[in-house]
Amino acid sequence: MERRRSFPDVLAGGIFVLIGGAFAVGSLSYSLGTPLRMGPGYFPLVVGAIMAALGLAIVVKGLIAGEVVEFGAIPWRAVAALTVALVFFGFTVRRLGFVPTSLVTAFLVTLASQRVKLLTALAVAAGLTVASTLIFVVGLQLRIPLFGPWLGL
Incomplete structure (x- = not known):
């Protein structure tokens, strides 16, 4: 059984991980607060973590169940x-x-x-x-x- 990897999925997922991670790390310089009294860093941390997790899932999908994608001419x-x-x-x-x-x-x-x-x-x-x-x-x-x-x- 041939295992295919999807380079576009791995690349896109990696970009999501990098951007989400940057937001999560950047939010740590602000006060996080608690879930009931959120500080200015709470929301960017949560959104960044969710974005990084989704990106990681896309990377794993691209490595496991990739598909061959052919690109046409650049418009x-x-x-x-x-x-x-x-x-x-x-x-x-x-x-x-x-x-x-x-x-x-x-x-x-x-x-x-x-x-x-x-x-x-x-x-x-x-x-x-x-x-x-x-x-x-x-x-x-x-x-x-x-x-x-x-x-x-």
């Missing part, structure tokens, strides 16, 4: 569109304002797919912009200007 268009969209949003949200930045970012993200047509991308971008404005600016009352100084509004 470079999607990688580039998502990267450009994130960088664009980060650098322009304060200068252009939330609405135009969200519109352009959503449009760029929608163009990551090769199957989306231009009109559909514009409609999705407009819908996401309206929804995100209602959620973040109106609902959560974030203090982000709707239109920034670059637009003169």
Whole structure:
């Protein structure tokens, strides 16, 4: 009987163990408190421990019952569109304002797919912009200007 190992599972589980362990270790510098009177370090410790335990389970699963996974071609268009969209949003949200930045970012993200047509991308971008404005600016009352100084509004 051939034993297969799943490298993606082992890698993903290892990342979970590292991140969960880092949160657990980092939380030890804060007061933990008790389960009834939790301190600031209690929640990160519990979440980090749970994340590390789940990661360990994924590693064990990958070592015991792995499966052969074949990767296809890397979707470079999607990688580039998502990267450009994130960088664009980060650098322009304060200068252009939330609405135009969200519109352009959503449009760029929608163009990551090769199957989306231009009109559909514009409609999705407009819908996401309206929804995100209602959620973040109106609902959560974030203090982000709707239109920034670059637009003169």
